[in-house]
């Protein structure tokens with residue numbers, strides 16, 4: 001796989017920026033072919049434009065999910081994207097979309113999956129009382145946060161943690177882990193064996 005990345009984001013875009021930084025630093029052999037957002041006001045979209053990257057808003061309002069996703073898929077294909085990276089993308093992709101890009105979509109989730117899938121993962125971890133949480137990069141399959149795991153990083157929960165402080169420490173790990181996991185995938189240094197993503201020897 002060559003490293004043409006398509007980034008999908010809905011908000012802040014700090015993971016997108018972390019990926020961009022590693023590419024610029026020469027640590028990640030990839031290019032950001034396009035950034036797509038379902039939210040016109042996403043700060044991440046603004047940042048992509050400011051960096052001069054191809055960036056567009058695709059409006060989901062008042063349309064069938066199938067039509068909206070078809071636009072997204074066509075835009076990705078028009079930019080000959082090899083790997084789609086969800087970076088704070090707040091929509092669940094349909095099975096149709098996922099099947100169009102088999103094993104070519106990654107997501108980052110702010111918890112150690114399979115614990116605390118879905119929204120507010122950091123709050124879920126605090127409420128549950130776990131002593132360790134972290135983040136997970138995984139391939140996207142047809143479920144919610146259920147695909148094969150590429151990489152994880154562990155973050156210790158401290159007694160005085162709030163949702164904000166824990167999220168901040170997890171985010172720091174996300175910024176390190178996501179570019180590293182993308183590097184592994186675009187350089188083809190892995191095989192998928194059932195649910196397991198193994199290092200290629």
Ligand code: GRF
Pocket residue numbers: 009011012013014015016044087088089108109110171174
């Ligand atoms: C991150 O916590 C990520 O794990 C989750 O959404 C958040 C996105 O943050 N999927 P950002 O937009 O990359 O700053």
